[in-house]
Amino acid sequence: MNTHNELQSTIADLVVKGKGILAADESAPTIAKRFKAVNLESTEENRRAYRSMLLETPNIGDYISGVILFEESLTHTTDNGIPLPQLAAQQGIVAGIKVDKGFLPLAGAAGDNITQGLDGLAERLLLYKEQGARFAKWREVYAISPTNPTCLGIEANAETLARYAAICQSVGMVPIVEPEVLLDGSHSIDRCYEVIEAVQHAVFHALYRHGVIFETMLLKPSMVIQGKDHPMKATPEEIAEKTLKELRRTVPAAVPSINFLSGGQTPAEATANLNAINSMAGNAPWLLSFSYARALQEPVLQSWAGKAENVTAAQAELYKRAKLNGAAQLGQYSSDMENN
Numbered sequence: 001m002n003t004h005n006e007l008q009s010t011i012a013d014l015v016v017k018g019k020g021i022l023a024a025d026e027s028a029p030t031i032a033k034r035f036k037a038v039n040l041e042s043t044e045e046n047r048r049a050y051r052s053m054l055l056e057t058p059n060i061g062d063y064i065s066g067v068i069l070f071e072e073s074l075t076h077t078t079d080n081g082i083p084l085p086q087l088a089a090q091q092g093i094v095a096g097i098k099v100d101k102g103f104l105p106l107a108g109a110a111g112d113n114i115t116q117g118l119d120g121l122a123e124r125l126l127l128y129k130e131q132g133a134r135f136a137k138w139r140e141v142y143a144i145s146p147t148n149p150t151c152l153g154i155e156a157n158a159e160t161l162a163r164y165a166a167i168c169q170s171v172g173m174v175p176i177v178e179p180e181v182l183l184d185g186s187h188s189i190d191r192c193y194e195v196i197e198a199v200q201h202a203v204f205h206a207l208y209r210h211g212v213i214f215e216t217m218l219l220k221p222s223m224v225i226q227g228k229d230h231p232m233k234a235t236p237e238e239i240a241e242k243t244l245k246e247l248r249r250t251v252p253a254a255v256p257s258i259n260f261l262s263g264g265q266t267p268a269e270a271t272a273n274l275n276a277i278n279s280m281a282g283n284a285p286w287l288l289s290f291s292y293a294r295a296l297q298e299p300v301l302q303s304w305a306g307k308a309e310n311v312t313a314a315q316a317e318l319y320k321r322a323k324l325n326g327a328a329q330l331g332q333y334s335s336d337m338e339n340n
């Protein structure tokens with residue numbers, strides 16, 4: 001298959017009505033933090049057991065079309081010796097890989113960050129492809145303050161995302177472009193709107209300059225929401241209205257799917273907000289779906305807590321959240337479904 005056909009077939013497998021992406025690509029420090037919350041040590045064996053369990057959930061492919069893995073998971077196997085990318089494929093799920101190497105402060109732009117990992121990326125992608133990954137993810141992180149992100153921060157991060165996405169497409173890997181605007185802080189929803197709009201304008205301008213083909217990439221943005229310390233909590237309808245307005249202004253219609261991150265919303269909030277977005281989307285040109293980590297995994301981890309006897313209950317939690325978010329992708333979720 002040539003590179004373009006490869007990209008198109010991956011997009012066709014990932015972009016499916018009623019389905020979304022499971023992000024299970026926490027870096028070593030992040031998964032250690034998540035495990036610590038349930039008193040579990042982050043050993044390689046615990047990480048392998050946990051991520052095998054997620055992908056072994058019976059029929060999870062009903063609502064999940066793709067899974068983003070962390071590097072070590074590509075070489076991990078289940079208790080029965082099945083490599084995780086192969087297990088994903090058996091469940092009808094496309095395996096992907098987080099390829100960025102985390103962020104550092106951006107020199108010259110106090111308060112802004114920049115993500116590392118472009119050097120040698122093409123070679124790494126070829127190895128990940130051999131190991132079964134068909135798409136990649138790269139995250140740039142923007143904190144909101146009265147002065148951040150700066151113009152320089154917005155430009156530099158956009159350039160990095162575009163270089164990453166162009167390299168991915170050149171080797172036949174679909175890039176997920178993730179400009180994450182953080183929920184931390186006391187900013188208003190309108191300030192969040194202003195930042196996301198500026199960030200995404202710059203990102204799509206850079207993607208265009210670097211020749212990235214919009215039809216064979218995915219966007220993973222934050223929703224437009226007030227900071228988590230802001231006194232007024234917006235309703236799902238307000239969040240949906242502002243998120244859709246900003247997306248219509250910044251994202252070309254050629255992009256096939258927008259898969260939101262959850263960013264610290266509770267599982268039920270992330271589902272209700274996605275549902276409101278789809279309920280109000282009208283004839284939006286893109287699929288509007290999810291690529292959640294915490295909002296899918298929080299109840300699963302709490303239920304599992306590292307104990308083999310809890311696997312069935314934990315998998316039931318994952319299936320439930322995936323199903324509810326699948327319904328939200330179709331605008332068919334209601335909060336009473338939480339209790340079934």
Ligand code: 13P
Pocket residue numbers: 023139178261262263264291292293294295
């Ligand atoms: P959350 O859904 O927990 O924000 O994680 C999504 C993700 O992949 C962040 O990079």
